[in-house]
Amino acid sequence: MTIIHVRPNDCVRLQSIASLFSAEAKVVTVTGAGISTNAGIPDFRSKNGIYSLGSRHLFHSSVLCDPERRPIFYKDITKMRQVANSAIPTRTHNFIRDLRDAGKLLRAYTQNIDCLEEKAGLSTNLRKGPGSRSRPRRKHRPRRVRNYRVNSQPRILDDARGVECVLLHGSLRLLRCFLCSKTYRWDEGDREAETLLGQEPLCPGCAEVSAARAALRKRATAIGTLRPDIVLYDERDPRADSISTIVQHDLSLRPDVLLIMGTSLTTDGVKFLIKDFAKVVHGRGGKVVFVNLTKPAEKTWTNVIDYWVEWNCDAWVEDLMGRRPAIARTAKETECATAPPQSTSRTLKRLGSRENPVDLTLI
Numbered sequence: 001m002t003i004i005h006v007r008p009n010d011c012v013r014l015q016s017i018a019s020l021f022s023a024e025a026k027v028v029t030v031t032g033a034g035i036s037t038n039a040g041i042p043d044f045r046s047k048n049g050i051y052s053l054g055s056r057h058l059f060h061s062s063v064l065c066d067p068e069r070r071p072i073f074y075k076d077i078t079k080m081r082q083v084a085n086s087a088i089p090t091r092t093h094n095f096i097r098d099l100r101d102a103g104k105l106l107r108a109y110t111q112n113i114d115c116l117e118e119k120a121g122l123s124t125n126l127r128k129g130p131g132s133r134s135r136p137r138r139k140h141r142p143r144r145v146r147n148y149r150v151n152s153q154p155r156i157l158d159d160a161r162g163v164e165c166v167l168l169h170g171s172l173r174l175l176r177c178f179l180c181s182k183t184y185r186w187d188e189g190d191r192e193a194e195t196l197l198g199q200e201p202l203c204p205g206c207a208e209v210s211a212a213r214a215a216l217r218k219r220a221t222a223i224g225t226l227r228p229d230i231v232l233y234d235e236r237d238p239r240a241d242s243i244s245t246i247v248q249h250d251l252s253l254r255p256d257v258l259l260i261m262g263t264s265l266t267t268d269g270v271k272f273l274i275k276d277f278a279k280v281v282h283g284r285g286g287k288v289v290f291v292n293l294t295k296p297a298e299k300t301w302t303n304v305i306d307y308w309v310e311w312n313c314d315a316w317v318e319d320l321m322g323r324r325p326a327i328a329r330t331a332k333e334t335e336c337a338t339a340p341p342q343s344t345s346r347t348l349k350r351l352g353s354r355e356n357p358v359d360l361t362l363i
């Protein structure tokens with residue numbers, strides 16, 4: 001089955017794709033750097049991407065073994081983090097949230113580390129797991145749980161849906177200890193100032209253990225340093241098992257549509273992920289849609305991808321919403337129906353907003 005090439009003026013085929021997003025459709029999305037370029041974050045392999053700027057070394061694990069390149073890595077990745085922190089989600093990020101709000105999103109998977117999915121309102125805490133529901137759920141009123149309180153305010157939990165967006169390559173929000181693997185917020189204390197200077201912050205957990213031993217006049221133990229909690233090329237993801245559990249769960253729910261956007265499809269892990277989902281989607285008569293400006297390699301992707309939409313992701317989303325306004329309408333209705341009561345609303349305003357959300361489960 002050859003890949004059907006769809007151009008922006010191909011109304012008939014664009015309408016066929018739009019019809020896939022029916023009321024009952026279960027959708028899995030897989031995204032890459034191409035969905036964040038309109039937010040001002042450079043991608044990797046395009047003409048003006050990171051690789052073209054001479055930063056190919058930035059994301060390879062060998063950088064951590066090289067004492068000369070290691071400080072440069074810390075400086076560069078901190079600058080990238082600052083760019084990501086000031087960026088706002090694109091139309092495509094918000095569309096994925098709208099799919100969630102319309103009850104169509106089974107799961108979002110992203111290779112991006114910029115946390116824009118979180119800013120759009122999707123949960124990214126992997127500790128929530130796959131969730132306990134057998135179908136995608138519309139966003140609903142979060143339930144208050146007694147005995148869990150944050151600064152005397154009710155803590156809000158909504159674990160039934162599990163994590164909504166799986167960060168396949170980690171994120172720029174956290175740092176991880178080389179030694180004990182505990183994670184810490186990058187924005188706490190002087191950590192960002194240190195990494196911007198090419199320095200490696202010390203791990204508070206390791207330091208505490210070592211100090212406790214020293215107080216007992218025992219031999220002090222080594223104190224690890226912190227590194228960005230992202231997956232570099234040639235590295236194994238320490239969260240691989242957790243992610244695999246979620247993928248298996250989602251495969252068992254048999255999605256109808258696999259929507260791939262803004263990725264060059266070159267990372268091995270993502271290739272396997274897409275092929276596994278495509279098999280299940282095709283098994284139930286569904287379709288795989290790929291939206292990207294670069295053509296997928298026919299040798300690799302024939303019989304996997306059904307439609308290649310050669311278009312900017314945001315522009316295609318805008319077109320799709322014109323053809324399926326029900327997605328945005330349903331999402332809006334859900335949002336209104338689930339607006340928190342006045343007192344909770346004030347609480348949320350203090351803790352964070354949709355534009356600048358706070359992951360309540362981490363507080």
Ligand SMILES: [Zn+2]
Binds near residue numbers: 204
């Ligand atoms: Zn440590």
